[in-house]
Amino acid sequence: MAHHSHPYHMVDPSPWPLTGAIAALLMTSGLAVWFHFHSTSLMLLGTILLTLTVIQWWRDIVREGTFQGHHTPPVQKGLRYGMILFITSEVLFFLGFFWAFNHSSLAPTPELGGNWPPAGITPLDPFEVPLLNTAVLLASGVTVTWAHHAIMEGKRKQAIHALALTILLGSYFTFLQAMEYNEAPFTIADGVYGCTFFVATGFHGLHVLIGSTFLAICLARQIQHHFTSEHHFGFEAAAWYWHFVDVVWLFLYISIYWWGS
Amino acid sequence: MAEDIKTKLENYRTAPFDARFPNQNQTRNCWSNYLDYHRCQKALEAKGEDTLPCQWYKRVYTSLCPISWVQKWDDQRAEGTFPGKI
Numbered sequence: 630m631a632h633h634s635h636p637y638h639m640v641d642p643s644p645w646p647l648t649g650a651i652a653a654l655l656m657t658s659g660l661a662v663w664f665h666f667h668s669t670s671l672m673l674l675g676t677i678l679l680t681l682t683v684i685q686w687w688r689d690i691v692r693e694g695t696f697q698g699h700h701t702p703p704v705q706k707g708l709r710y711g712m713i714l715f716i717t718s719e720v721l722f723f724l725g726f727f728w729a730f731n732h733s734s735l736a737p738t739p740e741l742g743g744n745w746p747p748a749g750i751t752p753l754d755p756f757e758v759p760l761l762n763t764a765v766l767l768a769s770g771v772t773v774t775w776a777h778h779a780i781m782e783g784k785r786k787q788a789i790h791a792l793a794l795t796i797l798l799g800s801y802f803t804f805l806q807a808m809e810y811n812e813a814p815f816t817i818a819d820g821v822y823g824c825t826f827f828v829a830t831g832f833h834g835l836h837v838l839i840g841s842t843f844l845a846i847c848l849a850r851q852i853q854h855h856f857t858s859e860h861h862f863g864f865e866a867a868a869w870y871w872h873f874v875d876v877v878w879l880f881l882y883i884s885i886y887w888w889g890s
Numbered sequence: 891m892a893e894d895i896k897t898k899l900e901n902y903r904t905a906p907f908d909a910r911f912p913n914q915n916q917t918r919n920c921w922s923n924y925l926d927y928h929r930c931q932k933a934l935e936a937k938g939e940d941t942l943p944c945q946w947y948k949r950v951y952t953s954l955c956p957i958s959w960v961q962k963w964d965d966q967r968a969e970g971t972f973p974g975k976i
Binding site for chain 2: 738739740741742743744747748749
């Protein structure tokens, strides 16, 4: 380990930023290739490279923090700022899709019949599966907070149970939403309604999958004794992300599912 | 009342200012009057009354709407694919 008289982390040279950038390039150009030439190979290659990059990059961060002790309090503070800024950027990302929905739904054009929902669209009943989904995610917000308190109080078994329950609830949401997508009477191609609905809820679903994965990694780490009652930032970051996903759903539910029906 | 409508129609030059649609974009004004004319026709014909009052709406939308829009909407109504509620 390097000897230095400051608490900051001078990171060792790593290939993962480069492979990540290459993956991003292949994924985006692969998307264009898919649109024009109907081949998904380049995009698939990019996705595989991205997956390998994130696994190895974050594995290295876990090694540096948990096993090599590089995550001193100032370093952890930087990681906190980083996560907060990232989540803020994601909020702005979703804001764009909410803007699009509001633009089209607040002043419906004659082509839609001057109404929202547009003529010919049967929206989903907000008091059926969508309401259940809301309850599921809110419950998962409670269980993840329970898990956090268990970690802070050194209650290992309880933390494992609460975290597992959170992931289970997240998976139940994903399952229910997949069923809804399968049985919905409208598609993404059904005018501006279908487009705003599926792009907004679709990106939300992607974030649920990402959040669930993050929580699952935390569960594995908790089982392997990585977290202490005072130092468990990886878990906190996952919990913040999960709460963000929950809040986005609440906005989706109120505006698109409920008001929009 | 019918005499008032008659005088109004005789004095008609162009669509008057409608405070419901104060801004530059008058799409909604055209759309609203097109719908109102056809709803008026439908309602008065169902009651067996004279549809002269409906002519006001027709004059307004004829003044405001692009001809292509009116033609498209008339075709849609004939086909049964008109999205508005009449």
